[in-house]
Amino acid sequence: MQPEEVPELPEGVAAHLRGEGIEELYPPQAAAVEAGVTRGESVVASVPTASGKTLVAELAMLSSVARGGTALYIVPLRALASEKKTEFERWEEYGFDVGVSTGNYESDGEWLASRDIVVATSEKVDSLVRNGAAWIDDLTCVVADEVHLVDDSHRGPTLEVTLGKLRTLNPGLQVVALSATVGNADVVAEWLDAELVESDWRPIDLRMGVHYGNAISFDDGSQREVPVGSGGRPTAALVDDALDGDPDEDADGADDQGSSLVFVNSRRNAEASAKRLRDVTDPHLTDDERGRLAELASEIRDVSDADTSDTLASCVAKGAAFHHAGLASEHRSLVEDAFRDRLVKCISATPTLAAGVNTPSRRVIVRDWRRYDGEFGGMKPLDVLEVHQMMGRAGRPGLDPYGEAVLLAKNAETRDELFERYIWADPEPVRSKLAAxxxxxxxxxxxxxxxxxxxxxxxxxxxxxxxxxxxxxxxxxxxxxxxxxxxxxxxxxxxxxxxxxxxxxxxxxxxxxxxLDPMTAAEIIDGLEWAEANRGEMVRALSGEDAASDAASTPSSDAAPTPASGDPTEAGFQRASELASGAGDENGTDADETADEDETDADETTDENLDGPTYPTALGLFHLVSRTPDMYQLYLKSGDRETYTEICYEREAELLGRTPSEYEDVRFEEWLSALKTARLLEDWADEVDEDRITERYGVGPGDIRGKVETAEWLLGAAERLAGELDLSVVPVREAKKRVEYGVREELLTLAGIRGVGRKRARRLYEAGIETRADLRGADKSVVLRALRGRRKTAEGILENVGRQDPSMEDVAKADSANTERAGGPAGQDEGPSQPASTRAGEDDPEEQASLGDFG
DNA sequence: AGGTAGCTCTTATAGACAGCATGTC
DNA sequence: CTATAAGAGCTACCT
The missing domain is CATH 1.10.10.10 (Winged helix-like DNA-binding domain superfamily/Winged helix DNA-binding domain)
Structure with missing residues (x-):
């Protein structure tokens, strides 16, 4: 079938496709068209990765929009949302607007309702439905990408329920479900009342095999000799072999070089593997490549000062890389892009990569086909589907004559088992996890x-x-x-x-x-109410009276979850002071948080602090959100149990709720790992360096970002709940802002300025600039010195803070401390020697800091 | 004494969505 | 209760 033969396609689309070199639709695509995707029919396409599923979706969406409708494309990952958006944007010249909506990114700022095609994660769509987004009712076409993920026990039900809701809201909605090849695509089709298109067809041939001894045996019966050599490392031999190119396919120079993707079962293995493989890739590099890799390596080092950065950079410099969720997202995309550009020759990855953005490779090596699973209680073999997803990454369109996917076996039995289990086997059926x-x-x-x-x-x-x-x-x-x-x-x-x-x-x-998970909400409400009820006692304990141990075992928390709608009478009087400041605050700060509002901020904090330390403390709130089911827990490593048990008792008065008994309660373990997470967040909010945190908690820079992001979200939600239930809001908002910016309390106003993060805020503060007003009035040379002489940066920041004369032009070099030159009109009122905040002496930032150090 | 091959013992184990309102170093 | 690899720490043996 040719593009022109596709019915109901809008003007110009067929010609455009031909312009992209599409003369003939792939067989599965043609089958989908025949099933009616462009005529508004629902279709389930169960086909291999990289067999042109996206085009099927595009045909459906474009034709549906051309009939006057709106289309929604649901992706499982945020990273995929932006990838798809970019892909779809090529239709904008034909008048189709594309928008994205995910938790952390909303396109343009233009309202999604005006878009023809919207890309969103399933959770975001669910959330839009819950919040009653009107345009959802006008959808005519919904595409569900990777629909086999309904099998996922955590996120599958969301997709399942969301599709159900969309269909209820829009009778006659066209559903296009794209799935990997699964065991029961027919059931999925039946569920969605859709035509089924099933196919094994791939545009690039995929050869699957098992390496054992000195050769790979392929599924077509052929063999390829890959001697393991003296190292005894089959992975190294296979990577090297791929880079040597294929002698069969008449080599036309360097283009024959093939990259490899190695899948392993743990982060540590990924890093260890990359470290070994860099010695394999290194000799294959040209001088030019070495230069570009060196550049890339320094870019990677700049992303974060954690150890991971250095290790990754040192591997990348030699043409190898590792990839796992502990990496910062910038790390990940740098590595992915370089691999796609064929600069990085080999990636050792955990399964992140198999599900993520498109990173095809000449050869895929599935080194570890079993993974530790606590629930299973040992090493559990991967699902066939999962292994097929990994293997499906083999074969770069236009570059490779075919893709190779290789499993590793140590002995003949394993080889046979692997053939049986993964190569000849059909993928498992998809099974709904909704009833959990x-x-x-x-x-x-x-x-x-x-x-x-x-x-x-x-x-x-x-x-x-x-x-x-x-x-x-x-x-x-x-x-x-x-x-x-x-x-x-x-x-x-x-x-x-x-x-x-x-x-x-x-x-x-x-x-x-x-x-929120209702259980999360219940936990948060419970904790906040507990804090109200026990405030007096806890504050006393925190101010140094030796009441900590007594106070912690107050009766108030009887059994597990107390009803959320607590009795308002008893807590009422205790939070009277809060109500006053909290209410004033609602009106003031949010509405116009312009520069002039600084003093209001300061006063507020003052009020809070008049009756003792802020309570609940940041640690208490961090712990509260860390123990909810919406926060992914950190593992307790050996020795951690002792460490955190100790910390737990030292700071018991800060924790919101009764600590479970160390000896009798199974929840104690969870309590401790939540405490570990809380301590990580506290370190972050105390401006501890990233590399210290990664070291101390055994996490990667990506994990810190993830934890912080989740904490931010949950504390935001907690703030809303507190507001609704008339519980004290201010400490929650403060804790939230502190994780958000990663700073101590005294830097909050500075860090809120665009262009100022935790590091610059601290430097400014140390230079005596403590508030926005200070910054507006400060001696420019002081500002410049604090910002390490970056004129451009300094100007930008001054402009953002609303200074009249941001120009740094006439300011002398940073090292010549010149107090005469600068100082604008504002500077005369409150000179740098007399920072504004010293006026408010009782606004004592040390108060909070010492609370943090308590114990 | 110093070095090391080879053994046992210990340790640790993948991933990542969401509110709201705007912009890190 | 189920596994496995890497690294640490040790022993036995060699030079």
């Missing part, structure tokens, strides 16, 4: 809160159209779990049941819209 309690907890609340069900019967009816329901004959289980979940939600004050009707409470609505 954590998933239902969230989605039942959301379903009721956003009006998809008003009674238990309606709820069950809604759930009946999910994949889970199509897959099971036993509706009893779902019903049973649903009832448990309903009871839980009611008990915690998120739902109300009256006769047959279900209504979300006001808090319930908030929780649903904040996209």
């Amino acid at each position: 309690e954590p998933a239902l907890r969230t989605h039942v609340l959301a379903t009721v809160a956003s009006g998809f069900a008003h009674t238990r019967a309606e709820l069950l009816e809604f759930l009946d159209q999910t994949l889970y329901a199509t897959q099971t004959d036993d509706s009893g289980r779902l019903e049973h779990v649903t009832d448990d979940v309903l009871a839980y939600l009611e008990r915690n004050g998120f739902l109300e049941r009256e006769d047959d009707s279900l209504t979300a409470t006001s808090v319930g609505h908030t929780v649903s819209r904040l996209y």
Whole structure:
């Protein structure tokens, strides 16, 4: 089938495709067209990676939009959202607008409603539905990419439920589901009332094999000799062999060089493997490549000062790299891009790479096909689907004659087993994970809160159209779990049941819209209420009276989760002072946080501090959000148990809630790992260097970012909940800002200025510039010196802070401390020798700092 | 004494979405 | 309860 033969395609699209070199659609694409994707028919395409699924989606979306509709493309990863957006943007010249919406990025700022095609993660779509985004009701076409992920126990149910909601909202909605080849694509198609297109066809041939001894045996019966050599390292031999090129395919010079992707089962293995493989890739580099790699290496070093950066840079300099979730996202994209540009010859990666952005490789080596799994209690073999996803990365279109995917075997039995298990085997069927309690907890609340069900019967009816329901004959289980979940939600004050009707409470609505797991919300509410109730005692304990141990075991927290809608009477008077400052604050700060508001900020803090230390403390709040199910826990390593048990007792008065008994309560372990996470966040908010943190907690720079991001989100949610429940808001907001900027309290106003982060803020502060007003009035040479003589930076910052005369032109070089020259009009009022904040002597930043050091 | 091959013992184990309102060094 | 690899620490043996 040729592009021109595709029905209902908008003007110019066929010609454009031809311009891209597409003369003929791939067979699976043609099959999808025949099934009616461009005529608005729902289609499930279960085809291998890189067989042109995206074009199928594009054809569907473009034709649907051409008929006057709107299309939504759902991706599983934020990184994929931007990748797809860029891809779709080539249709903008034909009048199709593209927008992205993910948690951390919203396109343009132009409202999504005006877009023809929107790309979003499934969670974001779910959230949009919960918040009642109007344009969602006008969708005509939805594409679900990687739909086999409904099998994922954590995130699968979201996709499943979201698709259900979209179909309910838009009767006649076209659903295009793109899936890897799975065992039961027909069931998925049945669920979505879609035509099934199934195919094994690939544009580039994929040869799968197992390496054992001195050769690879391929699935087509052929063999390729790859002697392991003296090192005894088959991976090294295979990488080297790929770089040597293929003698069969008449070599036309360097172009024959093939890159390799090595999949291993742990971060440490990825790094260790890359360190070894750099000695393999190094000899294959040209001088030119070496130069460019050296540049790349220094770029990588600049990303973060953590150890990981150095290690990665040293590997990259020699043409190898590693890739895992501990890397900063800049690291990842630098490595991915360089690999795509064929500069980096080999990546050793954890499974991140198999699911992520497109990084095809000549050869894929699946070194570890088993991975540690705590629940399984040992090394669990990877799913066939997962291994196929990895192997599917083999073969770079236009560069390689074919792709090779190789598994490693140590002995003949393993070789045979691997053939059996992965090469000849069909992938597992996709199975819905919706009936798991954590998933239902969230989605039942959301379903009721956003009006998809008003009674238990309606709820069950809604759930009946999910994949889970199509897959099971036993509706009893779902019903049973649903009832448990309903009871839980009611008990915690998120739902109300009256006769047959279900209504979300006001808090319930908030929780649903904040996209919190109800259990997270319950934990947060519980902790904040506990803090209100025990404030007096805890503050006393914190101010040094030796009451810490007594106070911590107060009765107030009886059993597990207390009802969310607590009794307002008793906590009422204790938070009277909060209400006053909190209310004034709501009106003031948020609305116009311009430069003039600084003093308001300062006064507020003063009020807070008048009656003792801020409570709850940052650590307490960090611990609170760290123990929710929405925060991914850090592992307790050996020795950590002792360390954190000690810290736990030292700082018990700061923790919001009763510490579980060390000896009797299984939750103690979790309490400690939450404390470890909390301490990481506290270090970050105390301006501890990144490399110290990575070292101290055994994490990568990417993990720090991840933890901080999650904490920011959860503290933001906690702030909203506190506001709604009339609990004290200010400490929560402060803790949130401190993680957000990674600074101590005294730097908060400075770090909020655009262009000023934790490091610059600290330098300015040390130079005596403590507030925005200081900055506006400060001697320019002082500012310049604090910013290490960066004129451009300094000018930008002064401009952002609203200074009249930001120009640095006439300021002398940083080292000549000249106090005469600078100092604008504002500077005369409050000279640098008399920083503004010293006026507010009681606004003592040390107070908070010493609290942090308490114990 | 100093060095090292080879053994046992210990240790650690993948990934990443979301609110809201705007912009790191 | 289930595994495996790497690294640490040790021993036995060699030079």
